Amino acid sequence: MDLYEHQARELFAEYGIPVPEAEVTDSPKGARYAAERLGGRVVVKAQVKTGGRGKAGGVKLAADPAAAELTARQILGMDIKGHTVRKVMLAQPVDIESEFYAGYVLDRAAGRFLAIASAEGGMDIEEVAATRPEAVARILIDPSEGVTAAKAAEIAAAAHLPPEAAGVLQRMWQVLVREDALLVEVNPLVRTAGGAILALDGKVTLDDNARFRQARWSSDSDSAGPQDDRQGNPQTDPGTDPLEAAAAAKGLNYVKLDGEVGIIGNGAGLVMSTLDVVAGCGARPANFLDIGGGASAQVMADGLSVILSDPAVKSVFVNVFGGITACDAVAEGIVQALESVQLTRPLVVRLDGNNAARGRAVLDSRAHPLVQQATTMDGAARQAASLAITA
Numbered sequence: 001m002d003l004y005e006h007q008a009r010e011l012f013a014e015y016g017i018p019v020p021e022a023e024v025t026d027s028p029k030g031a032r033y034a035a036e037r038l039g040g041r042v043v044v045k046a047q048v049k050t051g052g053r054g055k056a057g058g059v060k061l062a063a064d065p066a067a068a069e070l071t072a073r074q075i076l077g078m079d080i081k082g083h084t085v086r087k088v089m090l091a092q093p094v095d096i097e098s099e100f101y102a103g104y105v106l107d108r109a110a111g112r113f114l115a116i117a118s119a120e121g122g123m124d125i126e127e128v129a130a131t132r133p134e135a136v137a138r139i140l141i142d143p144s145e146g147v148t149a150a151k152a153a154e155i156a157a158a159a160h161l162p163p164e165a166a167g168v169l170q171r172m173w174q175v176l177v178r179e180d181a182l183l184v185e186v187n188p189l190v191r192t193a194g195g196a197i198l199a200l201d202g203k204v205t206l207d208d209n210a211r212f213r214q215a216r217w218s219s220d221s222d223s224a225g226p227q228d229d230r231q232g233n234p235q236t237d238p239g240t241d242p243l244e245a246a247a248a249a250k251g252l253n254y255v256k257l258d259g260e261v262g263i264i265g266n267g268a269g270l271v272m273s274t275l276d277v278v279a280g281c282g283a284r285p286a287n288f289l290d291i292g293g294g295a296s297a298q299v300m301a302d303g304l305s306v307i308l309s310d311p312a313v314k315s316v317f318v319n320v321f322g323g324i325t326a327c328d329a330v331a332e333g334i335v336q337a338l339e340s341v342q343l344t345r346p347l348v349v350r351l352d353g354n355n356a357a358r359g360r361a362v363l364d365s366r367a368h369p370l371v372q373q374a375t376t377m378d379g380a381a382r383q384a385a386s387l388a389i390t391a
């Protein structure tokens with residue numbers, strides 16, 4: 001779960017990371033009053049859980065409270081990469097001398113957190129990393145040591161950050177550990193004309209698996225909680241896919257992928273190997289969908305409707321190994337699902353395990369023109385793949 005910038009800013013302040021004075025509001029009038037309290041001149045910043053707000057016109061300087069009101073009126077309601085702006089943060093403007101990047105991100109391959117820092121902050125760090133990798137320092141953090149003063153100094157030196165930035169690097173690490181974050185990023189970290197170091201923009205991603213011990217974010221109220229405003233734009237925002245949201249609402253374990261063979265299976269392990277087998281047949285899986293042990297008619301119908309509403313899907317592969325759930329029950333589920341869902345693309349079903357023969361008989365007697373059966377997983381994968389490729 002991502003936090004809004006203003007929430008990240010509050011966390012930073014709590015941990016002693018210097019941040020500009022700021023206030024949050026959801027109205028233009030509120031922006032005017034906040035600007036009055038903040039000294040008149042303010043930066044008006046869209047609060048959305050996506051980067052690149054500056055380029056999108058979501059970060060603007062306002063010279064006085066009246067201008068802040070006007071600017072807030074423009075920014076509130078704006079759409080930034082599929083996110084609707086519902087709140088703005090008003091911040092005291094900072095006289096920037098230089099902009100840096102600093103962040104900790106989980107390196108899943110290394111099984112450790114990675115410190116990433118660069119003297120080329122402000123703009124897109126991915127772009128800097130791609131075009132000038134030597135300008136980005138990457139240092140793995142030993143979890144048993146954490147970011148000590150020496151480690152922070154090492155990161156700052158490697159990235160050519162000012163030595164005073166080391167204190168911020170240590171405190172960012174404390175945020176990460178104590179708040180159970182997966183990502184803590186400051187971009188830009190700035191040095192002001194007066195020589196002060198300030199975190200001007202923050203991104204914090206909390207580990208949802210640790211939510212049970214992080215009481216403060218479990219509230220659903222918008223002021224305290226990290227309620228989201230995403231519209232769902234898979235192009236710009238992985239993880240906000242509308243199909244994933246629809247599937248989640250139905251309690252399905254669904255992940256959208258970018259291929260053309262829709263996949264339904266029971267059990268995460270079976271589904272994952274199904275993806276592999278389909279890929280092995282030269283096609284690409286369109287999704288991961290684990291309907292779990294029950295595989296009732298309702299779950300099957302829900303799963304099919306989610307998969308079929310993805311226009312990229314050219315064929316669907318249902319791969320079920322009957323264990324506690326008997327295959328004939330699954331087949332009945334498929335037959336019932338076909339009553340409520342209009343099948344528009346071919347469905348290849350492979351039933352094996354408990355009561356497989358009876359399950360196949362159930363499907364045979366339904367004799368739907370778009371449903372075909374296979375007895376092996378490999379055979380079914382080949383069928384589904386070739387149907388998708390020739391479609």
Ligand code: GDP
Pocket residue numbers: 043045050051052053054055059091092093094095096099122123187188200201
């Ligand atoms: P982002 O575009 O979503 O990453 O939003 P940021 O908060 O990082 O703002 C984008 C850019 O606006 C920063 O890199 C700064 O160059 C600029 N900016 C933000 N706040 C201030 C400020 O207080 N003073 C000045 N001069 N520039 C600012």
Ligand code: MN
Pocket residue numbers: 052122187188201
């Ligand atoms: Mn930024």
